[in-house]
Amino acid sequence: MKKLYIETYGCQMNVNDTEVIFAILAKEGYQRTENIEEADVIMANTCSVRDNAEQRIWGRVDQFNLQRKNRKVVIGILGCMAERLKDALLDTHKVDIVAGPDAYRSLPRLLKAVSDGNPQIDVMLSREETYADINPVRIDKNGVSAYISIMRGCNNVCSYCVVPYTRGAERSRDAHTIVREACDCLAKGYKEVTLLGQNVDSYHWQSGEEDVNFAQLLEMVAQVSPELRVRFSTSNPQDFSDEVIELMAKYENICKHIHFPVQSGSNRMLEKMRRRYSREWYLERVAKIRSVIPDCGLTTDVIAGFCSETEEDHKETLSLFEEVCFDTAFMFYYSERPGTLAARKYPDDVDLETKTRRLNEIIALQNKMSLKSYKKDIGKRFRVLVEGPSKKNPEELCGRASNNKMCVFPDTCHKAGDYVDVEVVNCTSATLLCKLV
Numbered sequence: 001m002k003k004l005y006i007e008t009y010g011c012q013m014n015v016n017d018t019e020v021i022f023a024i025l026a027k028e029g030y031q032r033t034e035n036i037e038e039a040d041v042i043m044a045n046t047c048s049v050r051d052n053a054e055q056r057i058w059g060r061v062d063q064f065n066l067q068r069k070n071r072k073v074v075i076g077i078l079g080c081m082a083e084r085l086k087d088a089l090l091d092t093h094k095v096d097i098v099a100g101p102d103a104y105r106s107l108p109r110l111l112k113a114v115s116d117g118n119p120q121i122d123v124m125l126s127r128e129e130t131y132a133d134i135n136p137v138r139i140d141k142n143g144v145s146a147y148i149s150i151m152r153g154c155n156n157v158c159s160y161c162v163v164p165y166t167r168g169a170e171r172s173r174d175a176h177t178i179v180r181e182a183c184d185c186l187a188k189g190y191k192e193v194t195l196l197g198q199n200v201d202s203y204h205w206q207s208g209e210e211d212v213n214f215a216q217l218l219e220m221v222a223q224v225s226p227e228l229r230v231r232f233s234t235s236n237p238q239d240f241s242d243e244v245i246e247l248m249a250k251y252e253n254i255c256k257h258i259h260f261p262v263q264s265g266s267n268r269m270l271e272k273m274r275r276r277y278s279r280e281w282y283l284e285r286v287a288k289i290r291s292v293i294p295d296c297g298l299t300t301d302v303i304a305g306f307c308s309e310t311e312e313d314h315k316e317t318l319s320l321f322e323e324v325c326f327d328t329a330f331m332f333y334y335s336e337r338p339g340t341l342a343a344r345k346y347p348d349d350v351d352l353e354t355k356t357r358r359l360n361e362i363i364a365l366q367n368k369m370s371l372k373s374y375k376k377d378i379g380k381r382f383r384v385l386v387e388g389p390s391k392k393n394p395e396e397l398c399g400r401a402s403n404n405k406m407c408v409f410p411d412t413c414h415k416a417g418d419y420v421d422v423e424v425v426n427c428t429s430a431t432l433l434c435k436l437v
């Protein structure tokens, strides 16, 4: 039996893709290993979203090559970097296999062919592939929370973003296979599923008489069992409907958390980024969410220093952060990606020093807002899904509240997968410190 080692970079969807790859190759007799030293095949499932993501991966591929010193190993680059760089990868780095996000069913064939010493490449994108029939080999650590991809690709053209080029056109997966997978997760002991897509709100699957939108899919999955929590990511503000907000309020087991990437607080930037909403639209959506679900968790992504961003634009981002008070944010400075609309049309003209300074200002403000948001929960009671022992103290357990905040509490009786009720007694800017009630 051959041993397969895969390192995963990038988004949650990529983690789920790695699970699909393990499933495809398990059928061919490849067994998963977490020990690179014993692997016959070493792969990186890669991310192209920012240049520093790619640089880090190159460093790792050089390390993979050290494994070739005293034995034969096959090295593969999969995913978004494979798709972006294609055969250029074979010229610059010693890799044997290059396979894009829609080519994973070809991996058995590529692995067989590579044994003759010829590098193999498949970077064909597809309009149909959703890996709907494949039952992923779960690689999560706790056996409590699983990812389910509901769609692939992206039809938006945010001008800074490489994803539509690396992942191809948007396509939605057969709704019944999604529900079946959720049932299967429950049967295996999972208590939470996260429905994944670059833009889940534009999920739309049709077959014969059937026509399912995201809200309908969400309801189908929520009805699998009240014991199975449902999360979803990512929501695009332009498509986020009242229907989804109302469903979240209706079903206890749909978690009250929305990852709601804003990218910038300035309308001029949003337009240039080709996000199809304004600051006002975004704030109206947030107000609507909070009026229907007052305790809803809200997190975001933001880009500092996009092309031509002025100090005024930057201040608008800061003021939006102050106004909304997100629980957490993923904060980046703009990284030009070759081939994107922004790379072709707009000079990357904010210097690195300014980008870094603006990013640091956003981070400093967000740290304050996170603390404020977590402090607001002191005294509240939450139902927590236990994930396991806390990292710092074996006498404590950790798990998430519905709003996605991490809770830690002294407890030696419960175990991963249990639901427990806690009261928040204190907090940091990233954790709620609780006691059992």
Ligand code: SAH
Residues within 6 Å of the ligand: 049, 050, 160, 161, 162, 163, 197, 198, 199, 234, 235, 236, 261, 263, 301, 302, 303, 332, 333, 334, 335, 336, 337
């Ligand atoms: N589909 C999601 C985002 C996917 S990429 C959405 O539309 O919100 C994840 C995050 O990476 C983005 O939200 C954005 O904040 C960031 N990002 C994408 N391209 C980037 C770039 N060229 N430079 C810096 N950050 C980028």
Ligand code: SF4
Residues within 6 Å of the ligand: 154, 155, 156, 157, 158, 161, 162, 163, 164, 198, 199, 236
């Ligand atoms: Fe990229 Fe925009 Fe698609 Fe998100 S919605 S993946 S940011 S193009």
Ligand code: F3S
Residues within 6 Å of the ligand: 009, 010, 011, 012, 013, 014, 046, 047, 048, 049, 079, 080, 162, 163, 166, 167
């Ligand atoms: Fe990265 Fe590709 Fe995901 S570029 S963020 S791994 S879709």
